[in-house]
Amino acid sequence: MGVFDIIGPVMIGPSSSHTAGAARIGLLARHILKSEPTAVKIIFYGSFAKTYRGHGTDRAIVAGLLGYGADNPAIRNAFSLATEKKLPVNIETSEKEMLHPNTVKLELTGIDGKKMEIVGVSLGGGKVSICEINGFAADVRGEEYTLLMVYNDQRGVVAVVSSLLSEKDINISRMRVFRKGKHQEAVMIIDTDSEVPDDVVQKINSLEIMSVVIAIDPL
Numbered sequence: 763m764g765v766f767d768i769i770g771p772v773m774i775g776p777s778s779s780h781t782a783g784a785a786r787i788g789l790l791a792r793h794i795l796k797s798e799p800t801a802v803k804i805i806f807y808g809s810f811a812k813t814y815r816g817h818g819t820d821r822a823i824v825a826g827l828l829g830y831g832a833d834n835p836a837i838r839n840a841f842s843l844a845t846e847k848k849l850p851v852n853i854e855t856s857e858k859e860m861l862h863p864n865t866v867k868l869e870l871t872g873i874d875g876k877k878m879e880i881v882g883v884s885l886g887g888g889k890v891s892i893c894e895i896n897g898f899a900a901d902v903r904g905e906e907y908t909l910l911m912v913y914n915d916q917r918g919v920v921a922v923v924s925s926l927l928s929e930k931d932i933n934i935s936r937m938r939v940f941r942k943g944k945h946q947e948a949v950m951i952i953d954t955d956s957e958v959p960d961d962v963v964q965k966i967n968s969l970e971i972m973s974v975v976i977a978i979d980p981l
Contacts, residue, residue, distance in 0.1 A: 780901055783884030784810075785837060786981060787866060788826020790892050791880045793978045797872030799827050803852045807865035810884075811855035823866065831981070832888060832978045847961045858893060862893075894935045898949040899940045904981040906953040911966065912974035915948040919971065923950065926962055947973075 792799065804823055804869050806880040807812050813818050818837065820912065825840040826832075828847065836843060844851055864884040883895035895910070902908055912917060927934060933955040941948035958977050967975040 774880065779824045781818050781835040782832035782888040783828040783831065783864065783886070783890045784822035784866070784889060785834075786904060787882035787884065787892070787966065788823040788868070789831060789981055790826070790890065790902060790978070791868050791870060791878075791882065792827050792829060792897065793904070793981075794880060794892065794902070794976055795870050795872050795878055795883075796976055797874050797876060798847075798946060799849060799870050800853075800873050801850050801871040802827060803854065803855045803869040805867040805869075807856050807858060807860045807867070810864050811857070812863040813947055814853075815961075817855040817957040819866075821936045823868070824849075824851055827868075827870075834960055843963070847899070858925070888939045895949070898942075898947070900949060900951060900953060901938060902978065904978070906980055907955070907957050909950075909954065909958050909963070909966075910974070910976040910978060911950045911952075913948055913950070913969070914973075915943075915945050919948075919969075920950065922969065923952070923966055926954070927954065927958065927963055930959060930962055930978055932956055932958060 795938065810819055819841050821840040824844050825834065825837040828834040828840065828843055862883040866882055868880045870880065879896055880892055882890055882892045884890050890903060892900055894900055902910065924934065935951055935955055936953040938951045939948060963975055963977050966972060
């Protein structure tokens, strides 16, 4: 256990879970969208829904979506910054029970028109997990270099992607694969010890079965 597991991250307060964690969720969502957001709908659940105003969770999420980290004073002025950037923000709460009390869903539209639904949870101490992307189970924490792929489930896909990474001496630290069913849409999430070069990302993206390939840097 490190010192930040005890006292939490360097941040703009008041809460590591409800403020710092929220900012990281927003920032991770921005990285996954791979675009400047042009519209966002935020839906808070559980504890987030009850306390988001007092803890500044809404401001932190918006600041993260604008590209600001948990330690940036811009969090305090997130809504005015969003107005300046002409980013409309719609906030709702839901009484639906979720697996984690600190849960938020972000419905995002990017500058290129791409739409994404991202569900994130704040785990405490500033640590977070993006646990759902466009309806797929996921676990993206922003702590390592991460490659996220959505593709049509077929035999040999994992081997092909692993081989392309191995050719560049990129070590895989963790891999998770989720699928809706045999030969249906699937998600592969690979954490690596080093950055995946653009040419490798492009090679993977050029595979006919791939629909989405996103390289995410650690926050």
